[in-house]
Amino acid sequence: MTNAVREMAPVEEQMRILMAGTEFGDEPTRVTMERELRARLNEDRPLRVYCGYDPTRVDLHIGHSVSMRKLRQFQDLGHDVTFLIGSFTATIGDPTGRDKTRPVLTTAEIEENAKTYTDQAFAILDRAKTTIRYNDEWLSKLTFADVTRLTGHYTVQQFMRRENFAKRQENGDPIHVSEFLYAMMQAYDAYELNADVQLGGTDQTFNLFAGRQLQEARGQQPQVCVTLPILVGTDGHEKMSKSYGNYIGITEPANDMFGKVMSIPDSAIVTYFTLVTPLAPAEVDEIAAGLESRALAPMDVKKRLAEEITTVFTSRSEALEARAYFEATVQRKETPDEMPEHGVAGRIALTDVLREAELVKSNGEVRRLVAEGGLVVNGEKIADFNIEVGPGDEIRVGRHRYLRLVAK
RNA sequence: GCAUGGGUGGGAGAGUGGCUAAUUCCAGCGGACUGUAAAUCCGCCGCCUCACGGCUACACAGGUUCGAAUCCUGUCCCAUGCACCA
Known part of the structure; x- marks a missing residue:
């Protein structure tokens, strides 16, 4: 290996891009993951990277695109990206039965939703370089004995340390056994894919780590877990979510999308640039510095942001039209020429x-x-x-x- | 199975016989203001052509009452604890 010619981009250059915008639960975790990622990159081979998506919802918002953006970065650096659809999970529904937005779906519905997902994903990912997999491919084949053996790798205490469970335990709120299985299903995905890297929101940290544990127990090199912050909504502090009404839908018309981006508080501008747009870290830093020194006007920067984001999900020309529409109808309060x-x-x-x-x-x-x-x-x-x-x-x-x- | 506590408007969650179309919060809507579709402030927020009045609504079905989301009976569902248990 020492004499081999490097095939991939320099490791530090990759690190700069791949670590941008990530967020880890605590500093030791970040240090560990950074070290492991660097070590993997030093192997100078395309890494197997994946992120799983739950196809129970159709109304994707731009917060869901954050991990796709990161996948794209891996892809651009020559790594193998798998877009995993949690088709198996979706046939089971919400274990607590409380979350009505997560119903048990039929195969047809799942396919329909999965298509929406992949359509959206390819607004960001390179279709030719992306592998799409469905986890029912392997999860549906496991027998009860397999599952039981799988549970043998985990202890109840491990689950109960998770804040989500610990709190409910204390409050006497229900914790369903099937909830434990969810993490194991995800862990099994990582094992099945023999993943080098798994991406997820910080809320998925536990599940990502469950994957590491299983891989290690079964003789694989444990995956590097790269976690990303949960994107804040248009209010600037709560996480983006339909139930908070602070979301920007991925399929919204260009005018609405542009307008909603314009409505985020100035404090969220840089975060959005980092997590949602394809701009390189260096360029984002430049914008951040410009805002800091007041060399750039927030209004102008935000318009640029709205334009970039709208471009990602529609097209540059539609984004420019949306910008013109915003300037005319919102800023100059003109009656638009075109209306429904x-x-x-x-x-x-x-x-x-x-x-x-x-x-x-x-x-x-x-x-x-x-x-x-x-x-x-x-x-x-x-x-x-x-x-x-x-x-x-x-x-x-x-x-x-x-x-x-x-x-x- | 036993015990206890629950099932209320888009969501959360008050309300225990008339003052209740039902407190409050969130979401939604309108107005003012603003660099902004933000923030803030003010107002609205079941349906019926305003008001008057009517209709529908508090898990479901009956019942008590002049009057019920509120009381009673039955049914269904949920949660917790206990018991049982491979």
Whole structure:
């Protein structure tokens, strides 16, 4: 090996890129993982890297893309990337039965969701260089005896040290035995893939380490666990999540995506650049320094950020249009040229149009909007909800929902 | 199986006979303000063409009552503890 010509990029260069934006539970963990990663990279071969995704949800948000971004970096450096779909897990559902958003899915639904995932993933990953695997391929084949032997590698105490479980134990809240099995399923994935590196959010640390343990117990070199921070939502401090209503959906229209990025607090700008955009660490550092020294205006930087993020999930041209739209309608408060249209046969009650167009749910909502001054027809605030409108009229609902009526 | 505690609006979670379409928080919506679709402040937030009034709603089914989310009976479901146990 000493005389071999290096095939991969210099190790320190790789380290710089791969460690950027990572977050570990504590310093010793970071030091260990960094050392192990460096050692693996020194083997000068493509590493087997993977990250697992749970296909029970369809509504992916940009927080889910963080690990995909990191996978892409590994890929660009010549490593072998596996995009693992947790198809087996999804057929089981939520062990506690409490999380209704995690239902037991049929195979067809899982396939459908998996397709959504991979479609999104390939906005970021290089399709040609990515291996897609489904974990039911091996997990569904395990017998009860296999599973029992698998549990033999772990102790209850190990699980109970996990804060999540310890807290519930203390509160007398239920802890399902099947929850223990979840970590083991993930661990088995790592073993099956003989992974060198597994990525995951910091909330997955326990499961990632369960993989190391199994690999080691069964004679494999334990994987390096690279954990990434949970992306904060548009509020800037809570994790991005649909239930917090602070998320930016991956499939949202360019205008909405751009606008939502613009709504993040300035303090989250650099984090977003690091975790969500393809900009190199050096470039992000430059931006951070510019903001710090006030050489760059936050507004401009944020527009750049919104443009980059929107580009990732749509296209550069759509992102530029979204930017122009934002500048016109939000900053200059102009009425947009283009707006959703709704066909009507003739004069029709305002309440009916709005309901047909699904801008409101009930007539009462229209009344409220009018009372609050949130309904504008052809540039004029209306005072009476009981009016008729017809083709050619432009309606604005609230600040940024528009509707143009056209003859049907 | 036994005991105890529960099942309330999109979510969390109050409410134990009329003052309750139901406190509060989150989410959502509108307005003001702002570099911003942020923050903050103010307001709204079951349905019915305002009000009046009506309708529907607090696991399900019955019942008591002038009146029930609130009391009673039954059913279903959930949790914890105990017991049983390979």
